[in-house]
């Protein structure tokens with residue numbers, strides 16, 4: 001009797017600890033970057049990340065916690081009830097058809113329950129049929145360069161800001177000298193490739209992580225639904241400087257994006273027709 005009491009006491013402590021540990025997501029979640037002591041997923045800023053967070057928090061985590069507690073309880077029962085002292089003459093039972101069918105079928109059913117939303121999400125993040133613009137990210141040892149093929153071919157290189165050059169508010173090892181600027185509420189096709197070894201372009205808040213492979217063009221997409229600064233890192237071990245090629249994205253309104261594009265000497269799809277006429281007129285005017 002005493003031993004059974006201990007068992008329930010221990011398992012209630014363990015489940016209380018797990019509940020606290022797993023639900024202790026800080027209320028002041030910083031958008032777009034990791035935070036000290038954070039254990040949950042980064043706050044999302046895109047529909048894909050919202051779906052991933054829901055998939056993880058509402059389906060995978062409860063299943064994992066349930067299985068872990070169940071196996072833990074079985075182990076405790078074995079330790080307490082079937083040790084050589086409390087059970088000196090062990091039973092020689094082997095094989096139980098019903099039990100074997102059950103412990104094969106239940107895991108299969110759990111996997112079937114997981115695979116349906118999992119595949120749905122995989123196809124959702126795969127590509128968009130209605131891309132409004134394209135961002136191409138090219139990984140090199142050890143920096144990223146970017147191209148905006150739909151915006152007059154703007155291109156630049158983005159390097160890590162060294163510790164000594166950090167301005168107030170810039171996160172260490174995440175800030176870059178040339179942030180990527182992207183509009184919110186826009187379907188953005190993302191293409192990645194690399195010039196030397198395999199890198200990976202990853203922004204946790206967007207739910208995007210895509211390998212950048214030399215000689216190949218990989219595709220995914222994002223639709224950012226919040227303005228802000230978002231940070232990510234190369235997520236494929238690519239050599240000595242792997243930790244020093246961060247990604248910094250400034251998500252701005254569509255209007256602010258158009259202004260930025262014009263400032264960079266690029267053009268928006270809307271003014272593509274007007275721009276060449278103007279330059280032609282200029283040339284004839286000079287003659």
Ligand SMILES: [Cu+2]
Nearest residue numbers: 199200234238
């Ligand atoms: Cu890399």
